[in-house]
Amino acid sequence: MKSEDTPFEGGPMDGRVLPVLVGPTGNPPKTYRIPVPDAAGGPPTVLVYRRVPRGHSKRLGLPRGWKYEFDPGGGTGARLRWPWSKPDSRAGGKPGDTEG
Template sequence: MKSEDTPFEGGPMDGRVLPVLVGMTGNPPKTYRIPVPDAAGGPPTVLVYRRVPRGHSKRLGLPRGWKYVFDPESRGGGRLRWPWSKPEPRGGRAPENGPESRSADTDE
C-alpha cells in the first residue's frame, strides 16, 4: 500500500506529520479517527480530523495536497450516504408539518 506524509492542524495532534495510507484514487480518507485510551479504563475518546486541501494550483485550481484539520464537533457518523437514504434528524424534534405538530384543541 502507498502512504503519503500528511500534516495535522489543531487539537492534540497539532504540528505532527503522519504517514496516511491513500486509496485507489491516490487520496487519503476524508476523515481520520484516532482513538485515545482513557487513563481510568473507560471508553476511549475518539479524535476526529477532517481532510481539507493544503493549497490550490494557479491555473486549474486543483488541490496541491491534503492536510487534516481537527473537527471537535464532528458526529463521526462514518456511515455510507446513499441517494435513497433518509437524512438524519437534526435536533430530535418532530417535523413542523407533520400530524404530531398539530395541537389537539384545534378543530378542522
C-alpha cells in the same frame, strides 16, 4: 499499500506529520479518526480530523496535497443519506412516526 505523509493542524495532534494510507484515487480518507484510550479504563475518546486542501495550483485551481484539520464537533455533519439507509440512531425514533 501506498501512504502519504500528511500534516495535522489543531487539537492534540497539532504540528505532527503521520503517514496516511491513500485510496485507489491517490487521496487520503475524508475523515481520520484517532481513538485515545481513557486513563481510568473507560471508553476511548475519539479525535476526528477532516481533510482539507493544503493549497491550490495557480492555473487550474487543483488541490496541491492535503492536510487534516481538527473537528471539535467529532463526526457530526455531512453524511450520505440514501433512501435505503437505516435511520440515524441518534434521532428520536423513525421518520414518520406519530404518537397517538
